[in-house]
Amino acid sequence: MADSHLDELFALLRFPSVSTDPARKADVARCADWIVAKLRALGLKTMLHPTAGHPIVVARNTHRPERRTVLIYGHYDVQPVDEPERAPGEPADPNKHWITPPFAPEVRDGVLYGRGSADNKGQFFAHVCGLAETLREHGDLPVNLILLIEGEEEIGSSHLEPFLTAHRDDLRCDLIAISDTGMVAPGVPTFTYGLRGIAALELRVTGPASDLHSGIYGGAVANPAMAVARLLASLHDAQGHVVVPGFYDEVAPLAEWEREAWSHLPLHDAAVLQITGAPALFGEAGYTALERIWARPTVEVNGLGGGFQGVGSKTVIPREAFAKLTCRLVPNQEPAAIVAKVQAHLAAHCPPGVHLEILPGHGGQPYLTDPRSPDGRAAQQALRRAFPGSDLALIREGGSIPIVNTFKRILGAETLLLGLALPDCRAHAPNENFPVANFEGGIRLNRALLEELAAT
Amino acid sequence: MADSHLDELFALLRFPSVSTDPARKADVARCADWIVAKLRALGLKTMLHPTAGHPIVVARNTHRPERRTVLIYGHYDVQPVDEPERAPGEPADPNKHWITPPFAPEVRDGVLYGRGSADNKGQFFAHVCGLAETLREHGDLPVNLILLIEGEEEIGSSHLEPFLTAHRDDLRCDLIAISDTGMVAPGVPTFTYGLRGIAALELRVTGPASDLHSGIYGGAVANPAMAVARLLASLHDAQGHVVVPGFYDEVAPLAEWEREAWSHLPLHDAAVLQITGAPALFGEAGYTALERIWARPTVEVNGLGGGFQGVGSKTVIPREAFAKLTCRLVPNQEPAAIVAKVQAHLAAHCPPGVHLEILPGHGGQPYLTDPRSPDGRAAQQALRRAFPGSDLALIREGGSIPIVNTFKRILGAETLLLGLALPDCRAHAPNENFPVANFEGGIRLNRALLEELAAT
Numbered sequence: 001m002a003d004s005h006l007d008e009l010f011a012l013l014r015f016p017s018v019s020t021d022p023a024r025k026a027d028v029a030r031c032a033d034w035i036v037a038k039l040r041a042l043g044l045k046t047m048l049h050p051t052a053g054h055p056i057v058v059a060r061n062t063h064r065p066e067r068r069t070v071l072i073y074g075h076y077d078v079q080p081v082d083e084p085e086r087a088p089g090e091p092a093d094p095n096k097h098w099i100t101p102p103f104a105p106e107v108r109d110g111v112l113y114g115r116g117s118a119d120n121k122g123q124f125f126a127h128v129c130g131l132a133e134t135l136r137e138h139g140d141l142p143v144n145l146i147l148l149i150e151g152e153e154e155i156g157s158s159h160l161e162p163f164l165t166a167h168r169d170d171l172r173c174d175l176i177a178i179s180d181t182g183m184v185a186p187g188v189p190t191f192t193y194g195l196r197g198i199a200a201l202e203l204r205v206t207g208p209a210s211d212l213h214s215g216i217y218g219g220a221v222a223n224p225a226m227a228v229a230r231l232l233a234s235l236h237d238a239q240g241h242v243v244v245p246g247f248y249d250e251v252a253p254l255a256e257w258e259r260e261a262w263s264h265l266p267l268h269d270a271a272v273l274q275i276t277g278a279p280a281l282f283g284e285a286g287y288t289a290l291e292r293i294w295a296r297p298t299v300e301v302n303g304l305g306g307g308f309q310g311v312g313s314k315t316v317i318p319r320e321a322f323a324k325l326t327c328r329l330v331p332n333q334e335p336a337a338i339v340a341k342v343q344a345h346l347a348a349h350c351p352p353g354v355h356l357e358i359l360p361g362h363g364g365q366p367y368l369t370d371p372r373s374p375d376g377r378a379a380q381q382a383l384r385r386a387f388p389g390s391d392l393a394l395i396r397e398g399g400s401i402p403i404v405n406t407f408k409r410i411l412g413a414e415t416l417l418l419g420l421a422l423p424d425c426r427a428h429a430p431n432e433n434f435p436v437a438n439f440e441g442g443i444r445l446n447r448a449l450l451e452e453l454a455a456t
Numbered sequence: 457m458a459d460s461h462l463d464e465l466f467a468l469l470r471f472p473s474v475s476t477d478p479a480r481k482a483d484v485a486r487c488a489d490w491i492v493a494k495l496r497a498l499g500l501k502t503m504l505h506p507t508a509g510h511p512i513v514v515a516r517n518t519h520r521p522e523r524r525t526v527l528i529y530g531h532y533d534v535q536p537v538d539e540p541e542r543a544p545g546e547p548a549d550p551n552k553h554w555i556t557p558p559f560a561p562e563v564r565d566g567v568l569y570g571r572g573s574a575d576n577k578g579q580f581f582a583h584v585c586g587l588a589e590t591l592r593e594h595g596d597l598p599v600n601l602i603l604l605i606e607g608e609e610e611i612g613s614s615h616l617e618p619f620l621t622a623h624r625d626d627l628r629c630d631l632i633a634i635s636d637t638g639m640v641a642p643g644v645p646t647f648t649y650g651l652r653g654i655a656a657l658e659l660r661v662t663g664p665a666s667d668l669h670s671g672i673y674g675g676a677v678a679n680p681a682m683a684v685a686r687l688l689a690s691l692h693d694a695q696g697h698v699v700v701p702g703f704y705d706e707v708a709p710l711a712e713w714e715r716e717a718w719s720h721l722p723l724h725d726a727a728v729l730q731i732t733g734a735p736a737l738f739g740e741a742g743y744t745a746l747e748r749i750w751a752r753p754t755v756e757v758n759g760l761g762g763g764f765q766g767v768g769s770k771t772v773i774p775r776e777a778f779a780k781l782t783c784r785l786v787p788n789q790e791p792a793a794i795v796a797k798v799q800a801h802l803a804a805h806c807p808p809g810v811h812l813e814i815l816p817g818h819g820g821q822p823y824l825t826d827p828r829s830p831d832g833r834a835a836q837q838a839l840r841r842a843f844p845g846s847d848l849a850l851i852r853e854g855g856s857i858p859i860v861n862t863f864k865r866i867l868g869a870e871t872l873l874l875g876l877a878l879p880d881c882r883a884h885a886p887n888e889n890f891p892v893a894n895f896e897g898g899i900r901l902n903r904a905l906l907e908e909l910a911a912t
Contacts, residue, residue, distance in 0.1 A: 217732055
């Protein structure tokens with residue numbers, strides 16, 4: 001690998017392109033501009049498309065009708081940093097605090113640390129570097145390429161769908177490739193044929209007109225923070241099974257061959273326990289950790305708040321409290337239907353004496369594709385060439401890439417999910433990381449993939 | 457009233473003496489210094505006593521053995537401001553935001569607004585102004601006076617008890633008077649013969665070693681925010697009755713004369729509903745709002761937090777979550793025993809897959825005194841003189857003044873609770889306020905009280 005590939009990835013990681021934070025809008029835009037300049041320098045015809053949110057970058061080589069057309073997708077936006085403040089003299093805890101600042105990338109022991117290193121800058125940029133190498137050596141690519149890099153993946157890609165619809169003809173392609181998922185272990189080529197969907201909602205409970213003194217009024221009015229707790233506690237039974245009526249109605253059962261294949265993966269329960277650092281595994285009875293994550297739906301609290309948050313105590317009944325929820329969905333659950341069911345359940349369980357408001361958020365459908373299709377087999381061959389020496393793993397993933405379904409619906413193309421991140425990549429958490437070896441493997445993957453797909 | 461009394465109260469209110477905030481330590485100290493200078497200027501022998509926390513101010517006149525000794529207590533520390541940030545252009549909501557800054561006092565329509573105006577600077581300073589008037593007119597007071605003003609009432613008065621023990625002989629007195637409670641309605645002289653106690657605890661739940669991606673791991677590990685919700689929801693039944701085993705074992709039932717007397721007070725349920733602005737009243741069946749507040753114990757969440765708190769969404773399983781709880785206690789509940797019961801209940805209800813840590817906080821016993829004692833009757837007569845024209849109300853209160861029991865135990869003296877704040881004073885909330893008329897009445901009360909007690 002040319003040193004310049006890594007240097008350029010460093011430059012890309014230095015942009016704090018946090019899409020959810022309005023204060024970072026200019027940083028997100030500067031990041032997009034940098035990508036445009038890089039792709040133009042490779043000789044690709046590159047356009048920056050503004051949206052009502054963050055811009056979309058589209059690049060292409062000169063298309064020739066006799067070649068297949070491959071769309072490679074990635075995103076340049078990243079998750080917030082969200083690091084708790086450290087007290088003076090408190091040592092950095094790598095589980096809570098960034099060892100090196102999130103936007104000052106650094107390689108330690110062969111691993112690159114920084115926000116976006118795995119999700120998704122490191123992964124999509126490996127493809128860009130693969131394209132650069134092929135173009136430098138051959139002056140052209142073996143396929144018609146469309147490279148589409150968006151800036152709103154972490155906030156639901158809301159402007160991508162209208163963009164795809166508006167540019168449907170220009171974006172027509174035979175298939176789509178995305179590296180935004182994971183490998184089951186270092187060096188193990190991994191093909192992902194399923195993803196969970198997502199359905200977000202936020203609940204807000206209000207009570208008294210103002211924070212009240214909990215001595216002067218406590219006992220006579222309902223406490224909104226307690227009401228939020230009771231609402232959340234109503235969602236599961238004690239074993240973690242969701243008790244929202246109808247929640248599991250559309251869930252497709254696991255196939256026997258999947259349970260069998262997954263049981264041989266190195267990601268057994270003990271490995272999941274070790275990676276998460278949780279005191280114990282916890283979840284629905286009758287499923288392994290992988291089965292719970294890859295093939296079972298969830299309702300999770302992502303954030304919870306209300307009342308006094310500071311040091312010490314403040315004896316109030318808070319006027320309001322909130323919880324941010326996301327459901328992870330599996331085939332054949334529909335985000336809108338699930339939100340409606342959770343909403344109805346919460347409304348039915350709202351305690352007296354408070355007002356409940358539910359704000360539906362972004363949603364994305366689950367995805368399942370056939371790993372035995374010709375393009376699936378070609379992609380698996382490219383993965384084996386990029387990561388020789390280990391058996392290929394056929395997996396689903398627990399995360400959501402809602403746009404995979406959007407691509408299928410609007411462009412009519414299937415997506416190949418060719419993940420490069422490791423299970424301990426700390427995506428969405430402090431000390432997100434990506435091994436340099438995986439970045440290098442990603443560059444090899446891009447080159448092999450275009451060759452294999454050109455021959456399919 | 458001399459204008460200078462109000463001017464001086466303004467100066468006192470300008471100190472941001474927030475005792476719970478380590479960053480305000482110097483402001484708290486400056487406030488104490490100002491009080492010392494004021495009391496010395498009145499000719500009282502005044503000492504500033506440092507503690508490991510905030511200092512205690514003690515002032516006295518020249519004591520003569522033939523006179524009774526009265527200790528007047530107050531506190532110069534205040535609650536935090538804790539105002540949510542306003543979005544650009546968002547109008548100020550008086551239930552959430554300060555209309556004028558908390559430490560820039562202002563009189564509007566005869567009402568003084570500012571943090572500490574009611575709790576407790578405005579109330580104790582009315583006594584100081586009463587002393588000033590008596591001293592100016594007569595050159596002496598009718599009793600031996602001890603004025604004790606502390607700076608840690610809002611954080612549990614932890615250094616007051618060792619101080620009382622160390623200075624027990626110097627502080628010996630016949631009785632204690634405190635204005636840190638309320639009047640049932642404007643102009644209604646109100647004698648408080650009971651207070652609730654308090655027992656604080658904080659619970660912290662930890663799970664995975666780091667925030668986890670809720671897609672990549674959701675379903676396989678327990679969510680600490682959900683665990684906190686389930687723990688809180690385990691504390692009450694659906695009607696708000698506490699289900700912690702043994703919680704009500706020591707609760708003294710309401711006397712029939714109390715229920716009868718309280719039923720005639722202007723603070724009926726509709727008034728409590730109106731003052732709180734809650735959508736409805738809520739609490740234990742079989743009790744009026746006043747009975748719930750004054751004579752029944754509670755468990756309240758004062759603060760709740762975990763996971764993503766910002767704008768937008770962040771799909772994590774948080775590594776930890778917390779809740780700050782306080783119980784309000786009634787005779788004859790003991791704080792330590794209640795904390796132990798709540799702690800045992802929470803430990804028994806902790807869901808699997810997480811670690812629960814419980815941090816006991818400050819505590820204070822409930823208080824009940826006999827309103828028909830000679831000193832009780834003298835105080836009631838002083839209240840009638842200060843606020844003529846309305847029948848006197850005999851009440852309990854829902855708040856806690858733990859040091860009332862400490863005084864009784866260490867100094868052997870009963871406490872007279874002579875409240876001056878109104879029900880809508882917004883203590884502990886934005887736009888805390890105190891009518892100028894009540895401040896003036898408090899000055900009259902101090903003068904009448906010392907006369908009545910001298911003659912008892």
